[in-house]
Amino acid sequence: xxxxxxxxxxxxxxxxxxxxxxxxxxxxxxxxxxxxxxxxxxxxxxxxxxxxxxxxxxxxxxxxxxxxxxxxxxxxxxxxxxxxxxxxxxxxxxxxxxxxxxxxxxxxxxxxxxxxxxxxxxxxxxxxxxxxxxxxxxxxxxxxxxxxxxxxxxxxxxxxxxxxxxxxxxxxxxxxxxxxxxxxxxxxxxx
Amino acid sequence: xxxxxxxxxxxxxxxxxxxxxxxxxxxxxxxxxxxxxxxxxxxxxxxxxxxxxxxxxxxxxxxxxxxxxxxxxxxxxxxxxxxxxxxxxxxxxxxxxxxxxxxxxxxxxxxxxxxxxxxxxxxxxxxxxxxxxxxxxxxxxxxxxxxxxxxxxxxxxxxxxxxxxxxxxxxxxxxxxxxxxxxxxxxxxxxxxxxxxxxxxxxxxxxxxxxxxxxxxxxxxxxxxxxxxxxxxxxxxxxxxxxxxxxxxxxxxxxxxxxxxxxxxxxxxxxxxxxxxxxxxxxxxxxxxxxxxxxxxxxxxxxxxxxxxxxxxxxxxxxxxxxxxxxxxxxxxxxxxxxxxxxxxxxxxxxxxxxxxxxxxxxxxxxxxxxxxxxxxxxxxxxxxxxxxxxxxxxxxxxxxxxxxxxxxxxxxxxxxxxxxxxxxxxxxxxxxxxxxxxxxxxxxxxxxxxxxxxxxxxxxxxxxxxxxxxxxxxxxxxxxxxxxxxxxxxxxxxxxxxxxxxxxxxxxxxxxxxxxxxxxxxxxxxxxxxxxxxxxxxxxxxxxxxxxxxxxxxxxxxxxxxxxxxxxxxxxxxxxxxxxxx
Ligand SMILES: Cc1ncc(C[n+]2csc(CCOP(=O)(O)OP(=O)(O)O)c2C)c(N)n1
Ligand SMILES: [Mg+2]
Numbered sequence: 001x002x003x004x005x006x007x008x009x010x011x012x013x014x015x016x017x018x019x020x021x022x023x024x025x026x027x028x029x030x031x032x033x034x035x036x037x038x039x040x041x042x043x044x045x046x047x048x049x050x051x052x053x054x055x056x057x058x059x060x061x062x063x064x065x066x067x068x069x070x071x072x073x074x075x076x077x078x079x080x081x082x083x084x085x086x087x088x089x090x091x092x093x094x095x096x097x098x099x100x101x102x103x104x105x106x107x108x109x110x111x112x113x114x115x116x117x118x119x120x121x122x123x124x125x126x127x128x129x130x131x132x133x134x135x136x137x138x139x140x141x142x143x144x145x146x147x148x149x150x151x152x153x154x155x156x157x158x159x160x161x162x163x164x165x166x167x168x169x170x171x172x173x174x175x176x177x178x179x180x181x182x183x184x185x186x187x188x189x190x191x
Numbered sequence: 192x193x194x195x196x197x198x199x200x201x202x203x204x205x206x207x208x209x210x211x212x213x214x215x216x217x218x219x220x221x222x223x224x225x226x227x228x229x230x231x232x233x234x235x236x237x238x239x240x241x242x243x244x245x246x247x248x249x250x251x252x253x254x255x256x257x258x259x260x261x262x263x264x265x266x267x268x269x270x271x272x273x274x275x276x277x278x279x280x281x282x283x284x285x286x287x288x289x290x291x292x293x294x295x296x297x298x299x300x301x302x303x304x305x306x307x308x309x310x311x312x313x314x315x316x317x318x319x320x321x322x323x324x325x326x327x328x329x330x331x332x333x334x335x336x337x338x339x340x341x342x343x344x345x346x347x348x349x350x351x352x353x354x355x356x357x358x359x360x361x362x363x364x365x366x367x368x369x370x371x372x373x374x375x376x377x378x379x380x381x382x383x384x385x386x387x388x389x390x391x392x393x394x395x396x397x398x399x400x401x402x403x404x405x406x407x408x409x410x411x412x413x414x415x416x417x418x419x420x421x422x423x424x425x426x427x428x429x430x431x432x433x434x435x436x437x438x439x440x441x442x443x444x445x446x447x448x449x450x451x452x453x454x455x456x457x458x459x460x461x462x463x464x465x466x467x468x469x470x471x472x473x474x475x476x477x478x479x480x481x482x483x484x485x486x487x488x489x490x491x492x493x494x495x496x497x498x499x500x501x502x503x504x505x506x507x508x509x510x511x512x513x514x515x516x517x518x519x520x521x522x523x524x525x526x527x528x529x530x531x532x533x534x535x536x537x538x539x540x541x542x543x544x545x546x547x548x549x550x551x552x553x554x555x556x557x558x559x560x561x562x563x564x565x566x567x568x569x570x571x572x573x574x575x576x577x578x579x580x581x582x583x584x585x586x587x588x589x590x591x592x593x594x595x596x597x598x599x600x601x602x603x604x605x606x607x608x609x610x611x612x613x614x615x616x617x618x619x620x621x622x623x624x625x626x627x628x629x630x631x632x633x634x635x636x637x638x639x640x641x642x643x644x645x646x647x648x649x650x651x652x653x654x655x656x657x658x659x660x661x662x663x664x665x666x667x668x669x670x671x672x673x674x675x676x677x678x679x680x681x682x683x684x685x686x687x688x689x690x691x692x693x694x695x696x697x698x699x700x701x702x703x704x705x706x707x708x709x710x711x712x713x714x715x716x717x718x719x720x721x722x723x724x725x726x727x728x729x730x731x732x733x734x735x736x737x738x739x740x741x742x743x744x745x746x747x748x749x750x751x752x753x754x755x756x757x758x759x760x761x762x763x764x765x766x767x768x769x770x771x772x773x774x
Contacts, residue, residue: 073502
């Protein structure tokens with residue numbers, strides 16, 4: 001996994017929502033597949049999914065490194081991978097959480113507070129020469145916030161990587177392959 | 192309710208999977224599993240090095256189609272198994288590895304002979320699993336065999352901690368449904384898409400310069416018979432890749448043999464000039480395509496493969512068909528018959544066929560006989576070997592020049608008579624693979640062709656062959672060099688030979704063979720070749736090693752230099768003058 005483009009996501013990024021059996025080592029399998037085949041992961045988030053025994057991995061891939069189709073097919077070959085959906089960024093809701101500690105003295109604190117207010121960020125902790133803020137929202141919004149904050153001097157920053165779900169309107173859930181598609185992916189069945 | 196230990200459950204599970212042979216070597220962590228083996232019907236072959244166990248399992252699987260099993264202990268034994276696992280992964284060989292592991296409580300503590308086997312083998316197995324409870328053993332075994340043998344076959348591995356082998360469990364045997372239910376993400380697609388098959392049939396009926404490009408997948412799918420039907424129906428020439436040799440008889444004039452880097456000039460050229468490649472179970476390996484951008488530039492492509500990820504990985508197919516090669520080819524045959532019955536006819540393939548025969552006549556794969564008094568030509572030795580081989584002989588090979596000559600100069604008439612390491616190119620494969628093949632097909636003569644470099648990597652398994660009474664025959668083509676590397680240095684590094692000379696004196700292969708309980712024969716001149724082979728063929732209670740002293744200067748031709756286009760292939764020096772007729 002390589003760190004990517006520090007400033008924001010490209011419009012061409014692809015979001016793969018991968019449903020996996022929650023077995024020991026499953027994340028290592030996914031990660032080592034990306035490493036071994038030379039694909040770049042832009043961001044990655046994992047957590048238990050709605051079905052018991054399953055986890056959902058949201059992977060944002062750097063499409064320039066390999067054709068998406070090949071990535072998806074290779075992922076499908078992992079036995080623990082149950083379903084892969086590609087989420088079209090235009091038709092999905094994407095969210096991410098950012099935590100940042102900014103160095104700021106008492107005099108300039110109000111500037112950060114102002115910025116936070118504009119972005120609807122939360123003030124989590126305030127100290128004599130620093131404060132910690134959090135922002136939840138679309139990753140692009142987080143990018144902007146991060147950029148503005150960095151001018152003030154970020155001490156520590158942590159972002160979660162994006163999670164995404166299809167928008168509720170019809171057709172948003174674009175499956176990469178369907179069970180009977182000629183390309184023969186066999187795992188696209190919606191449960 | 193039958194109570195038993197995890198170790199007993201493991202061995203019983205293997206019996207339930209109809210395992211008749213295990214190749215292995217015990218040690219600390221796997222010890223508990225070796226105890227119930229004493230009561231088991233399973234034959235255990237005690238190897239001298241775990242790599243040997245893995246290649247034996249592969250050889251066994253190659254010739255029987257059933258998964259080979261290798262069982263070894265933890266740590267260094269598990270790492271010794273890595274090469275064969277990778278080899279099996281590259282060549283899609285069904286194989287199950289069983290490794291011991293330190294007790295569950297010790298995992299992660301750098302305990303004696305602990306290693307992260309599952310981590311290390313993750314990218315060289317189709318699937319692997321660390322079994323954390325004795326109760327899980329039967330399911331783990333069933334799943335390992337199921338995954339190894341279905342879809343695109345491949346190696347699987349079960350890592351079993353020592354306490355899991357020692358703990359008690361209540362025996363049960365999971366049903367097919369339970370196995371399926373435990374693998375919701377694993378549903379290999381075997382039936383090809385009907386519309387795509389129709390599409391493929393149409394293309395075949397239109398093509399003027401079609402070729403069947405047949406790979407190892409056809410052997411895995413046991414599709415030799417239906418391939419014959421397809422050829423009889425269409426009259427299309429067959430190209431058999433290194434992994435597919437034997438799937439179609441070489442005696443059939445429609446078989447063009449091996450293409451690619453060291454393929455026949457006429458075969459590679461036919462692919463370049465084809466207008467339709469019907470790829471059945473092959474994967475556009477770089478050794479076949481040469482520079483991908485200039486590979487078969489005029490050809491449309493039909494690609495049949497059970498692995499969806501092979502579609503479009505290297506060459507974008509016009510008609511991708513995901514499915515089992517046998518099932519798909521059967522459907523394809525039906526479609527073609529339907530088209531023919533409906534009055535559709537293929538274009539006249541005559542002009543194409545005469546171009547192919549023209550190339551074939553002018554550019555046969557050839558070599559020059561040695562001058563009297565000079566070293567033997569390896570190709571001559573192989574031809575003699577083939578001439579005198581009992582019917583049904585199985586040939587295994589190491590990796591290097593001798594491998595290419597074996598594939599080029601042997602005539603394969605039957606499927607599953609050629610066992611070699613294609614994708615990984617593992618030196619040392621030949622001897623252990625031959626032992627495994629002989630265990631799988633004790634009724635057959637098994638000849639292992641080997642190079643002197645390869646021989647020295649795994650020759651100790653000849654002790655296994657002797658002690659376990661698994662007589663094989665070894666044809667050692669001793670050119671005193673890492674010949675294939677030498678050839679590259681001669682041709683592409685201005686004859687600057689760097690670390691490729693082994694020795695002309697050492698080892699003494701005859702003495703070495705004898706010390707391992709084999710018959711050793713040294714052959715230095717052409718007239719000794721046939722008698723030595725005849726003698727070897729007449730000895731069936733011991734392993735025989737014939738060392739052929741061959742010409743170190745001999746090179747494999749044709750050759751497509753690495754990274755170049757197939758159009759730039761170098762023909763045998765005797766054909767260079769007419770090279771431009773190859774187009
Ligand atoms: C384990 C391993 N190490 C190195 C290589 C690279 N290699 C390919 S062919 C070859 C030479 C093989 O020598 P030998 O067995 O004598 O066969 P020859 O080419 O002389 O017939 C080497 C070193 C390899 N394929 N496998
Ligand atoms: Mg050699």
